[in-house]
Amino acid sequence: MIRARWFYRLGFLLLAAAFACGGWRLVKRTRPGRAGGPITLTFAHWQLEGTTRQAFDALARDYEKLHPDIRIEQLAIPLSVYSSWGTTHVVGGVAPDLVELGRNLGGRRILPYFLPITDEINRPNPYNAGTPLAGVAWRNTFVDGMEAAFDPQSFDCYGASVFANTFRIYYNADLLREITGQAEPPRTFEQFTDLCRQVRAFAARTGRPVLPFAGSRIEAPLLMDDLATGQLQRLTSRLNPGVYFPVGYGDFFLSYLNHEWTLDDPAMRSAIELIRRVGAEMPDNFMQYGRDDSLFYFVQGRALMMAGYAQDGTSISSQAPFPVRVFKNPAPRPQDREFGGNMVGPNAERLSSYGAFGIARASLHPQEALDFLQFLTSFAADQKFVRISGFLPVLVGIQATGLTRDFMPSSRGFPPGPYPVFLFTNTGQVIQRLEYLMIGPEADQAAFFAALKRELPGAMREEVSGGLRNLIQTLQLNDTAIEAVHQLQRADPANLSLQRKYQGMVETQNEQEATAYYTELRLRRAARLPLP
Amino acid sequence: MRELAPGSRWLAWCLLAVTAAAAPPVAGVPAGWRELTLLNANAAHDLFSTAVAADSSNRPARLGLAVSLLGVQPRTDGTIAAAAEMFTALRAENADDDEGIGAAYYLARIQQLHRSTPDRQAAVEAYRALLAAHPDNHYAQMAAPKLAVLLLYDDVAPDEWERRVAEIGSLLPRLTTAEAVRDTRLVLAGALIRLRRDHARSYPLVTACLDANLVNRLPHLNTLLLQAAESARQLGKTSAAVAYYRRFLDDFPRDIKADEVRRRLDALAPRAHP
Numbered sequence: 031m032i033r034a035r036w037f038y039r040l041g042f043l044l045l046a047a048a049f050a051c052g053g054w055r056l057v058k059r060t061r062p063g064r065a066g067g068p069i070t071l072t073f074a075h076w077q078l079e080g081t082t083r084q085a086f087d088a089l090a091r092d093y094e095k096l097h098p099d100i101r102i103e104q105l106a107i108p109l110s111v112y113s114s115w116g117t118t119h120v121v122g123g124v125a126p127d128l129v130e131l132g133r134n135l136g137g138r139r140i141l142p143y144f145l146p147i148t149d150e151i152n153r154p155n156p157y158n159a160g161t162p163l164a165g166v167a168w169r170n171t172f173v174d175g176m177e178a179a180f181d182p183q184s185f186d187c188y189g190a191s192v193f194a195n196t197f198r199i200y201y202n203a204d205l206l207r208e209i210t211g212q213a214e215p216p217r218t219f220e221q222f223t224d225l226c227r228q229v230r231a232f233a234a235r236t237g238r239p240v241l242p243f244a245g246s247r248i249e250a251p252l253l254m255d256d257l258a259t260g261q262l263q264r265l266t267s268r269l270n271p272g273v274y275f276p277v278g279y280g281d282f283f284l285s286y287l288n289h290e291w292t293l294d295d296p297a298m299r300s301a302i303e304l305i306r307r308v309g310a311e312m313p314d315n316f317m318q319y320g321r322d323d324s325l326f327y328f329v330q331g332r333a334l335m336m337a338g339y340a341q342d343g344t345s346i347s348s349q350a351p352f353p354v355r356v357f358k359n360p361a362p363r364p365q366d367r368e369f370g371g372n373m374v375g376p377n378a379e380r381l382s383s384y385g386a387f388g389i390a391r392a393s394l395h396p397q398e399a400l401d402f403l404q405f406l407t408s409f410a411a412d413q414k415f416v417r418i419s420g421f422l423p424v425l426v427g428i429q430a431t432g433l434t435r436d437f438m439p440s441s442r443g444f445p446p447g448p449y450p451v452f453l454f455t456n457t458g459q460v461i462q463r464l465e466y467l468m469i470g471p472e473a474d475q476a477a478f479f480a481a482l483k484r485e486l487p488g489a490m491r492e493e494v495s496g497g498l499r500n501l502i503q504t505l506q507l508n509d510t511a512i513e514a515v516h517q518l519q520r521a522d523p524a525n526l527s528l529q530r531k532y533q534g535m536v537e538t539q540n541e542q543e544a545t546a547y548y549t550e551l552r553l554r555r556a557a558r559l560p561l562p
Numbered sequence: 563m564r565e566l567a568p569g570s571r572w573l574a575w576c577l578l579a580v581t582a583a584a585a586p587p588v589a590g591v592p593a594g595w596r597e598l599t600l601l602n603a604n605a606a607h608d609l610f611s612t613a614v615a616a617d618s619s620n621r622p623a624r625l626g627l628a629v630s631l632l633g634v635q636p637r638t639d640g641t642i643a644a645a646a647e648m649f650t651a652l653r654a655e656n657a658d659d660d661e662g663i664g665a666a667y668y669l670a671r672i673q674q675l676h677r678s679t680p681d682r683q684a685a686v687e688a689y690r691a692l693l694a695a696h697p698d699n700h701y702a703q704m705a706a707p708k709l710a711v712l713l714l715y716d717d718v719a720p721d722e723w724e725r726r727v728a729e730i731g732s733l734l735p736r737l738t739t740a741e742a743v744r745d746t747r748l749v750l751a752g753a754l755i756r757l758r759r760d761h762a763r764s765y766p767l768v769t770a771c772l773d774a775n776l777v778n779r780l781p782h783l784n785t786l787l788l789q790a791a792e793s794a795r796q797l798g799k800t801s802a803a804v805a806y807y808r809r810f811l812d813d814f815p816r817d818i819k820a821d822e823v824r825r826r827l828d829a830l831a832p833r834a835h836p
Contacts, residue, residue, distance in 0.1 A: 142601040173816060175780075182779065184599075272755045272764075273788040275819055375825075380818040445818045506676055507601055510633035513664075514598035514606075516700070517626070521592060533741060534778045540707045540745035541782055544752055547715035554717060 068098075069395050071402055073128035073387060074105040074119075076112040077193065077419075080344035085418035092414075093405050100398055109133065120144075125390035127399040131179065131189055132385045138183055138504050144388035145396055146186035147403075149527060151176055157408030162427050168404070171425050172383065179386035183508050185534035189386030190407045192415055194422040195339040196379055196437050197252045200346055203353040205240070205334050208232075215357035219369070222360040226311045229334050244333030245312030246324035251458070253308055253337045253359060258301035260361045261372045262447025265297040279448035279455060280497055283490035284549065287556035293483055297372040302468065302478075304362070304369065305461075309469035317465055325349070340437035344420045347433065356436045377446040379439030383424045456489040487561050494553060501546045508539050594626045603633030621661040624652055629668065632676055642676050660699075666692050667701035674712065686712050697736055706733050707745035714753035727754075744776040748786070761793040768793070772806070784814055788823070795830065804831045 075086075083106050090102035105126055107115050116135040119125040120143045129135070131144070151169040158164050158171060169176045169187070179189040199215075207213055209225075209232045216222040226242035233240045245253075266276035269285045277285070285291060291298070313319065313327065328336040329350045337359075338346065347354050362369035363376055387406070389399045405411055412425045420434050430438050460482070467478035512535050519528040594609035610627035613620055628648035631641050649665035649672070656662045670688035673681045689709040696702045710733075713726040730750050737743045751767035754760040768790050777783045791806035807827045811820060 138601060182781070184601075185779075271759050273785060273792050275788065275822070375822065378818045378821055380816065441816065441818065442821050444822050502675070506637075507603075507633055509668075509671055509675065510598050510603055510606075510629050511601055513629045513668075514595040517595045517622075518592065518599065530778065536704075536741045537745060537777070537779050537782065540711070540741075540749060541779070543708070544711050544715065544749050547711050548752075548756055551715050551717060 068101045069398055070101045070103060071128070071395060071398055072103045072105060072126035073130075073402075074107055074116070074126045075130035075385070075387070076107050076109045076133060077130070077341070077385070078106055078108060079339070079341045080346075080348075080420055082106075082341060082419045082421070085415045085421075088418055089406060089411050089415060092411070093402055096405075097398075097401075100402070102402065120390060120392075123392045125392050127390060127393040127395060128189075128387040128403060129390055130385045131388045136188075138181075138507050141181055141184070141186075141188055141388075143391050144188050145391055145393075146184070146188055147190075147389065147400065148186045148531075150400065150404075151187050151190075155404045155408055157405050157411070161409035163409050163425065166426075168407075171407075171409070173424060173426055174380075174382045176383075176386075178383040179388070182538050183504060183535070184511060185531045185538065189388035190403055191383035191386035192406055192412060192421065192424055193385045194381050194383045194424045195341060196381070196422065196439050197249075197256075197337055197339050198356040198358055198437055199253070199335050200328065200338050200343070200354055200356050201335045202328070202331060202333075202350070203355045205331060205352065209240075209334065215355065216360050217357075219360050219362040219366060223307065225334075239332055241313055241327070241333045242311040242335060243308070244324040244327035244336040245309070245316035246319040246321055247317045247462075248321040249324055249337035250309070250312060250316055251462075254305045256359050256377060256446070257304040257308060257361050259446035259448065260377045261297050261301040261304065261369060263374045263377075263444050264372050265291060265295055266447040267374070276445055276447045279457075280494055280549065282448045283457065283494050284552045284556065286562055287487060287490055287494075287559075288552055289559060289562055292562060293479055293486070300369050300372050306468045306473075309465065314470060317462060340422050340434050341420045343433040343437075344418075354433070356433060358436075358440070373444070375444035376440075376442065378441050378443035380441060381422060381424075381439045456493045457486060460485045460489045483562070491553070491556075494549060498546060498549050498553070501542060501549075505539065505543055505546065508535065512536060512539060591620070591623045591626055594623075594630065598626075598630055598633065601633065603630050604635060606630040607634050621652065621656075621659070624648060625661045625664055628652065628665070632668070632672075639678055642672060642678075645676075646672050658696075660701075663692070663696050663699045663701045667705060670705065670708070674708065682712055682716075693733065693736075698738060700739065703737060703739040703742035706737055706742045707749050709733075710746050710749040710753075714749065714757070723757075740776055743774075744771045747771055748777075751789075755789065755793075761796045765790065765793040765797060769802075772809075784810070784817065784819075787813065788819070791823075791826075795826075800830055 073086075075082075077083075083104065086104050090104065093102055094100060113134040116125075116129060116133075117140065120129060120135070120140060125143070129144075131140075152167050154165050155163070155168040155171060158166065163171045168190070172190075173194075176187055176190060178191050180187050201215055203213065206215065209228055216225050229240060229242040232238070262282075263276060266282055267274050269281060269290060270277045293299075309316070313333075316324075324333075324336050325342075325346065327333045329346065331352065336346075343354070343356070361377060362373065364370040364373045366373075387403055389396050389403065393399050406415075407425070409425055409428065412423055413428050415421065416423045416428060416434065417431055420432075422434060422437055422439075423430055429435075464478055464481050464485070466472050467474055467481060512532070515528060515532045515535060519525065519532050522528060591610065591613050594606045594613065597603075597606035597609060607627065607630040610623050610630055613623035614627050617623070628645045631645035631648070634641050646669060649669050652665040653662050653669070657666065666688065670685045670692065673688060674685035686709060689705040689712070692699075692702045692705045693709070710730045713730065714723070716723075716726075718726070727750065730746065733746060734743075737746055747767040747770060751764040754764040754767075768786055771777055772783075772786060772790055777786055787806050787810040791803045791810065794800070794803035794806060804827060807823050807830070810817075810823055811827075814820060817823075
């Protein structure tokens with residue numbers, strides 16, 4: 031009896047100690063610096079690839095040298111939990127000072143928990159003094175004008191980014207030479223398919239288990255989407271008579287539901303055929319594999335090629351015991367006899383940043399956080415970040431080096447069709463679910479298209495309706511913000527910043543309201559038609 | 563009253579301090595609007611409530627209170643109905659001051675957008691009445707593009723649709739604020755292209771806004787410059803098409819469409835671009 035009571039007391043004491051310890055750590059992490067003591071700034075992100083964390087560490091130490099009273103800590107959160115982790119911390123008011131936005135952490139419900147930096151981005155970044163970007167407004171130092179952090183609804187900017195990427199195909203240079211006797215990677219789609227044939231012949235001849243491509247559910251859709259969206263250039267531009275450039279996927283789906291194109295369209299047939307052919311060069315059941323599996327295949331020399339982002343380069347190169355090179359996805363070109371007819375040009379690429387760091391409203395040191403953000407996105411810092419991490423430069427005038435050079439986007443060509451039709455949408459999931467009818471031993475093209483015709487309309491309708499519901503909610507919220515800006519502007523008519531903000535918000539609201547009602551009208555009309 | 567024990571007194575003081583810290587500061591109507599710009603509708607609602615409690619005749623504060631209710635979370639039919647009641651009361655007291663006219667506008671917005679079951683016909687009638695009664699007021703000007711959206715993106719017979727185009731067209735000369743001038747024209751131009759492929763009628767509406775530099779949102783400007791160029795090309799206005807494509811390249815040199823625009827420019831006027 032006495033022993034049991036002693037155990038209870040011990041349990042209670044342990045619980046109290048754990049609670050006190052947790053509370054102390056929380057207070058210690060977020061409390062302001064004591065007089066003369068250091069301030070700790072924390073920033074969180076999900077970029078766990080390669081040497082990204084080392085790059086941030088290097089920049090953090092550089093910043094601490096400039097500001098001995100400030101300490102920088104980074105929190106690298108796995109992508110799989112980032113959205114829920116970020117939402118709970120941000121909404122709960124215990125977010126780090128700087129938080130990478132994106133991956134469902136953003137939008138009208140989350141952004142109010144961050145501080146807008148709209149006024150600051152129109153002034154020069156002080157850390158660019160003495161560089162080619164000295165005196166240039168902070169926003170104009172970015173290749174994409176800070177588009178990633180701009181909220182079209184509030185006309186405010188909520189952060190700055192150091193992340194930009196494109197994808198390319200990595201290859202084992204030694205293995206390529208061994209198989210083909212040549213060092214040059216394929217430049218055209220014919221050369222690519224020919225190379226895949228050579229790899230299979232090599233494997234059969236030597237008995238070595240080598241596949242042309244190491245695919246997974248992460249990288250394979252990148253390659254497939256790139257091929258498919260090229261095929262959709264002409265079709266999706268035809269659906270956009272105002273400008274004759276590809277429509278977005280919402281309009282693409284609505285036009286299908288309204289019988290403006292069918293799955294028998296040559297563009298759609300070619301897109302699916304390209305996906306099928308590339309999928310056949312990957313391991314069986316590649317959609318069951320994760321990124322680590324395909325990387326494992328590749329670095330063990332069991333696959334000649336794999337798709338990946340620029341920032342994957344440092345980890346691939348460090349693990350592969352052979353020289354790694356990259357080439358651009360050799361998609362068909364307009365001259366291609368079999369697939370060229372659906373294209374206007376090669377898919378043009380653009381360098382756009384993503385994952386901007388926003389300053390949490392809960393930060394106890396917003397000024398210091400802004401200063402650190404300006405440091406991170408300065409010319410010298412981005413140069414260093416690019417060199418260590420392998421990410422593409424986001425600032426004007428910075429040259430990529432090493433392997434990263436081959437990832438620089440090529441703006442030549444025509445914009446691809448709606449992206450990402452085959453990746454993240456409900457429609458993409460339908461196609462991925464039916465993949466076994468497209469590729470592999472059970473492949474049956476007629477059954478695949480029959481199933482697609484059955485399942486696509488519902489998925490498309492759900493996709494568009496979901497988008498419309500979100501848009502209506504956004505419009506409802508913005509009504510109140512627009513009135514608020516109007517009232518503040520009335521009280522301060524000389525404030526040009528408020529004037530710009532008001533005009534931009536009203537413009538966005540009316541433009542999006544028209545889009546919402548147009549979408550609803552087309553959904554209503556489609557509902558009266560038989561299924562396509 | 564029973565004397566509190568010393569420990570309880572300490573606790574009571576703590577609770578009082580916490581409650582005081584958590585209560586919204588009495589910072590007036592501007593603070594409420596500032597919270598609303600950040601979409602903190604609940605905080606704004608508290609601030610406006612305090613201001614109205616201090617002075618129930620404060621009409622700007624009552625307008626703020628009703629507007630903030632449209633954004634308060636959780637959003638329910640009850641909160642929207644309460645907002646409608648407040649707007650109705652504001653309007654009943656004085657339908658002709660700014661708050662009264664604003665209340666009429668927001669009652670129409672509730673019918674159109676905020677109710678869980680919108681009544682679009684009621685919203686159309688309310689916007690029409692607002693435009694007729696107070697044509698120069700800010701809120702009536704705000705109503706013009708809303709009316710255009712409701713009338714044009716509706717499933718009606720072609721004759722009725724043309725009648726509606728004419729109604730919106732007749733509004734255009736009466737619009738005075740930059741936002742109404744721009745957005746009513748662009749809503750009409752967008753509907754003409756999307757629903758009728760009508761470049762001839764859409765083109766002058768778009769170019770009026772572009773030429774007066776009324777378009778602020780960059781992705782919108784991007785699309786409108788291309789639309790103006792493409793319409794001009796189709797209407798045989800080659801020099802105008804070249805001018806709009808050039809302006810696109812000047813404004814968006816790194817855009818993903820820039821290479822194709824250069825190709826189109828070449829086709830229209832060889833060596834016309836840098």
